[in-house]
Amino acid sequence: MVDEEFIELAKKFQDGGEYDYVVDAMAIVEESYSCSGACEPNLFYFTQDVAAGLPTNSCVTPLMDDFAGILGTVGLTAIISGLALLCSWFWSYCLWRKGDD
Secondary structure (H helix, E strand, C coil): CCCHHHHHHHHHHHHCCCCHHHHHHHHHHHHHHCECCCCCCCCCCCCCCHHHCCCCECCHHHHHHHHHHHHHHHHHHHHHHHHHHHHHHHHHHHHHCCCCC
């Protein structure tokens, strides 16, 4: 009673072919943070041995904590750059526009 598309996707993961990068990325994340799952901890790890025990943490919180500083700086820089571009457009438009005599 499972969808055929899901079965095909699962077979691609079993063969390892085109989705190896997903498994490699999950292995790095699970080993670095001792976590499994996105919002809730999974019942088992995706890449680690069952003997490692049950996962206790989900992976979203530690990843968000690691990237918060980097992405916060990039976001602030983007806002400042956008405001500078808006001001420069406004100033150049005011120089171009002729006033009523």
